[in-house]
Amino acid sequence: MLAKGYTVHGLVRRNSSTQRTRLDPLFFGKPEYKDRLFLHYADLDDVTTIRRVLTKAEPDELYHLAGQSHVGASFEIPESTCQFTAMGTLRLLEIVRDLAKQPRFLHISSSEIFGRPDAQPQNEQTPMRPVSPYGVAKAFATNMTRLYRESFGTFACNAICYNHESPRRGESFVTRKITRAAAAISLGQQDKLKMGSLDARRDWGYAPEYVDAMWRMLQHDTPDDYVLATGTAHSVQDFLSAAFAAVGLNWKNHYEVDPRFMRPAEASRLVGDPGHAQRQLGWKAETDLAGLVTKMVNHDVEQLQLKPLQTISQ
């Protein structure tokens, strides 16, 4: 099936015309990803525009990655987090439901829906127990996506993604914050790294591999939910230690606790069981923590050598 439609990244982001036709080469570089519609960013309240674009474009596949995705920030802005991440998803599902030609729909869900789970590792049946406003919003959106599949027959799937990282990760997320700081400190461009809890454990994988799984989900005969994860968890301290070791430094000499980065509640013991995706989609995460750290640190060293930091940042 050749998809018809737009190759759009950041379609509904306001005041950002430069984003409109940019396809991310790392994430969407494969020829198969052309001519599919990707919705990014937060402005999912513009229902009229989204409906018009979907009606005109008639895409075969709709990848919904939009939302307010920062867990720590969601404690400060719970209402807008729910507007975009929860209600935005419902609005999209409603638009899709009414279209004469319905695209296959993929909602990017999150391991944050599990919060503090009893089960280790978590799979598609693990009860949701979110502990952040973002996790609550994602639990709502995940359940709605299931409901539209089961009640209205929409080809709607949830990719329940554990942390997926790359050199393109925003610097407010812990992996990129660490790799960029390790690079900057090793080059004499930064003094200290200020962080929150080092004890939290996460299942970190390499983002382009997760995008491949998302694509596989919409090529499958039947819609379903899939946990996308490596199956191995590490602590924030493990990541920190590996990143600083990669530039020949000991993290203990460059790190400070900063209560500003502590969260009111912390998801814990998050590690995914990707067995269902492996069996049904033939998908498996290939990059381990060491490989991920190397890719990210090397990229940041290279980037900061070309364009040094002007000021000491945190």
Ligand SMILES: C[C@H]1O[C@H](OP(=O)(O)OP(=O)(O)OC[C@H]2O[C@@H](n3cnc4c(=O)[nH]c(N)nc43)[C@H](O)[C@@H]2O)[C@@H](O)[C@@H](O)C1=O
């Ligand atoms: C799957 C899930 O993945 C991401 O959510 P996240 O896991 O919260 O990611 P993060 O990189 O913000 O935090 C990871 C851990 O690191 C701890 N931590 C310590 N010190 C700092 C710190 O200084 N900054 C940050 N950001 N975190 C810190 C923090 O407390 C947490 O335990 C999003 O993509 C989300 O959209 C999503 O769906």
